[in-house]
Amino acid sequence: MKDSTKNAFLQLSRIEIKKLFRNLTFYFLVVILVLLVAYLSSVPANSYQPRVQGLESQLLVTYDLIERGHPVLLGGAPDWFNPEDYPLIDSSGAVILENAEVYKQINNDNFQSQIDAYTAEEGEYSFSNLINKGIRQVVLFLVIFSLIMAVILFTADYRNGSYRLMVSRGVKRSTIVTSKFMALIVASVIFTSVTAITLFVSIVVTYNNFNAVNPADFSILQAGNIIWVFLLISLVYMAFGSLMAIVLASATSALLGGLMIAFHSVGLFYITPCDQGFLATISPVTLGHNIGSILQAVFDPVAGGVGTSQFVETVIVGGQAEQCFRNLNLALPLTIVYASVFTFLTYLIFNKKELKG
Amino acid sequence: MAQGAILKTENLTKRFGKILALDGLNMEILPGQVYGLLGPNGSGKTTAISLILGLIWPASGKIYLFGDELKPESLKRVGTVMDSHGFYPGYSGRDNLRMFGSLHKPVDEKRVDEALELVGLTNRASSSFKSYSMGMKQRLSIAFAVLDDPELLIFDEPTNGMDPEGIAEIRELISQLAKQGKTVLLASHMLAEVEQVCTHLAILKHGRMVKQGELHQLMLEAKRNELELVVTELEKAIAVLFDAGYNARIENTMVVVTAHEGQAEHITAVLAEQGLFIKEMRRRKSNLESVFLEATGSSKYP
Numbered sequence: 001m002k003d004s005t006k007n008a009f010l011q012l013s014r015i016e017i018k019k020l021f022r023n024l025t026f027y028f029l030v031v032i033l034v035l036l037v038a039y040l041s042s043v044p045a046n047s048y049q050p051r052v053q054g055l056e057s058q059l060l061v062t063y064d065l066i067e068r069g070h071p072v073l074l075g076g077a078p079d080w081f082n083p084e085d086y087p088l089i090d091s092s093g094a095v096i097l098e099n100a101e102v103y104k105q106i107n108n109d110n111f112q113s114q115i116d117a118y119t120a121e122e123g124e125y126s127f128s129n130l131i132n133k134g135i136r137q138v139v140l141f142l143v144i145f146s147l148i149m150a151v152i153l154f155t156a157d158y159r160n161g162s163y164r165l166m167v168s169r170g171v172k173r174s175t176i177v178t179s180k181f182m183a184l185i186v187a188s189v190i191f192t193s194v195t196a197i198t199l200f201v202s203i204v205v206t207y208n209n210f211n212a213v214n215p216a217d218f219s220i221l222q223a224g225n226i227i228w229v230f231l232l233i234s235l236v237y238m239a240f241g242s243l244m245a246i247v248l249a250s251a252t253s254a255l256l257g258g259l260m261i262a263f264h265s266v267g268l269f270y271i272t273p274c275d276q277g278f279l280a281t282i283s284p285v286t287l288g289h290n291i292g293s294i295l296q297a298v299f300d301p302v303a304g305g306v307g308t309s310q311f312v313e314t315v316i317v318g319g320q321a322e323q324c325f326r327n328l329n330l331a332l333p334l335t336i337v338y339a340s341v342f343t344f345l346t347y348l349i350f351n352k353k354e355l356k357g
Numbered sequence: 358m359a360q361g362a363i364l365k366t367e368n369l370t371k372r373f374g375k376i377l378a379l380d381g382l383n384m385e386i387l388p389g390q391v392y393g394l395l396g397p398n399g400s401g402k403t404t405a406i407s408l409i410l411g412l413i414w415p416a417s418g419k420i421y422l423f424g425d426e427l428k429p430e431s432l433k434r435v436g437t438v439m440d441s442h443g444f445y446p447g448y449s450g451r452d453n454l455r456m457f458g459s460l461h462k463p464v465d466e467k468r469v470d471e472a473l474e475l476v477g478l479t480n481r482a483s484s485s486f487k488s489y490s491m492g493m494k495q496r497l498s499i500a501f502a503v504l505d506d507p508e509l510l511i512f513d514e515p516t517n518g519m520d521p522e523g524i525a526e527i528r529e530l531i532s533q534l535a536k537q538g539k540t541v542l543l544a545s546h547m548l549a550e551v552e553q554v555c556t557h558l559a560i561l562k563h564g565r566m567v568k569q570g571e572l573h574q575l576m577l578e579a580k581r582n583e584l585e586l587v588v589t590e591l592e593k594a595i596a597v598l599f600d601a602g603y604n605a606r607i608e609n610t611m612v613v614v615t616a617h618e619g620q621a622e623h624i625t626a627v628l629a630e631q632g633l634f635i636k637e638m639r640r641r642k643s644n645l646e647s648v649f650l651e652a653t654g655s656s657k658y659p
Contacts, residue, residue, distance in 0.1 A: 004433070004461045015456050022447060165443025168410040170432035171460055354413040357403060357441045
């Protein structure tokens with residue numbers, strides 16, 4: 001790289017990053033992202049207390065039935081328990097209090113084990129599981145906000161005429177695009193970090209409200225997975241936003257077009273060829289489907305997959321459960337191909353773009 | 358191409374859809390020339406400049422800058438003032454100069470101060486660009502254009518949006534740059550601007566170059582056969598001249614007749630017969646407007 005080109009690239013990257021940190025929209029998006037992630041990631045955990053309370057009510061009803069002589073055992077009997085050894089009513093029809101206490105104790109143990117199972121490792125309300133559910137909730141906003149940021153960064157200089165100024169000053173068009181991408185990478189790292197940290201903190205707070213043990217089942221590996229998957233998603237949709245911005249050269253058009261496609265893309269996260277319709281048929285080659293596959297593989301793997309590179313998900317087709325395959329071997333490479341194609345087209349189109357006044 | 362030409366275009370053509378915006382422009386600017394690109398709005402001036410600056414692509418034709426075919430590297434030696442200023446609205450004038458002025462080499466703070474001083478923006482250098490008036494924005498563009506002491510300066514309607522005082526200053530500035538030996542390409546639709554500062558001229562009409570050459574020479578060549586008459590009753594004089602077969606019109610407080618000097622006696626007699634006496638008669642001087650009108654075949658500058 002020639003010295004002057006290198007200087008232009010470094011200087012422009014510095015300017016773009018500086019502009020990013022002076023952009024009010026950027027801060028607005030970060031704040032909204034924090035609020036949405038904080039709220040949405042706590043949603044799955046919010047059902048914990050009502051479910052515990054439901055179990056407690058059920059337990060009290062069970063106690064009442066036992067005291068009235070009904071031998072009720074919720075959750076089944078333990079191995080050592082033989083109902084004939086613990087009759088609940090004597091020959092006179094009176095409740096045998098001693099045996100009633102045994103029944104109550106068994107029900108209480110069952111109740112407690114159900115509560116414990118909720119928050120145990122791999123339990124429905126385990127820290128790890130709540131994080132995984134939270135990811136599903138917040139990923140849509142990461143996609144949308146990344147796209148909006150890219151569109152804003154790339155279209156502002158059309159509006160200002162800054163692209164014309166830079167090109168007329170002899171700055172290579174590829175240098176301009178590269179410096180924009182530098183700023184987008186910084187924005188992407190910030191979005192990713194903000195989303196991951198807010199998700200973590202929000203669930204820690206919610207989790208602690210359960211009065212349960214610390215989130216021991218959350219590993220460094222899982223934290224690393226969140227970071228790389230979020231970064232990948234953010235970058236690929238930023239690349240897409242950049243392409244839309246360069247093609248349409250208008251913030252409004254690029255946002256409308258980009259968001260419309262992004263919503264469809266996110267819809268494809270959960271669609272497989274087992275579903276009906278044209279999009280379902282072509283879903284294995286779509287960006288959305290493959291990102292959905294990465295999310296599922298990393299955060300929600302289903303045991304019993306075929307081979308090491310595939311796993312199954314179960315969908316209901318015509319009222320019947322059917323197993324669908326997602327090809328994980330292809331998911332990551334295809335996503336990277338999409339990101340590369342968007343990036344390449346952004347360079348190519350900007351190089352050919354007429355910068356009219 | 359001619360040795361030493363700073364800028365040369367060969368059959369430069371540009372279409373926007375069905376519209377032929379520029380039709381085979383051949384132009385050559387030598388070092389030290391102040392070259393005016395004159396034409397009404399929509400004549401192709403900005404299109405030509407956008408092509409020269411690599412902002413849009415020609416349908417056909419070639420552009421040579423400093424002897425080489427157009428490439429980004431050559432544009433580093435060009436200073437430009439365009440309508441779309443391109444500065445960042447949230448930054449001050451000085452910061453904009455610092456940022457854009459350091460794209461190819463570290464910025465020289467002294468040069469930034471000098472450039473701001475030159476265009477009279479020192480006092481407002483720290484104000485945000487978005488708070489600038491149209492004229493101030495234009496001045497900042499000029500400061501940026503001269504910042505790196507470029508070999509070629511391209512001005513596209515540099516006095517747009519400026520007040521009369523500002524216009525005079527900018528014209529003076531362009532003249533100064535010309536005296537310093539800078540090569541200047543000035544696109545303008547203002548005749549006075551071009552006439553005052555340019556040494557050479559190209560006239561564009563509907564994307565075609567209809568005339569080009571040294572301004573002084575063009576003015577000499579455009580000796581129009583027109584006589585200016587000062588008479589008392591303008592309307593009556595026009596009617597009499599029409600009846601006598603002359604083409605005449607009123608301009609300001611004079612009658613302008615299309616006629617050569619040999620017809621002066623006849624005109625005097627025709628008017629006198631109707632009791633109209635000429636107070637003053639002179640051959641009309643050639644000016645840029647007449648050059649333009651002759652070149653474009655128009656009756657009036659748009």
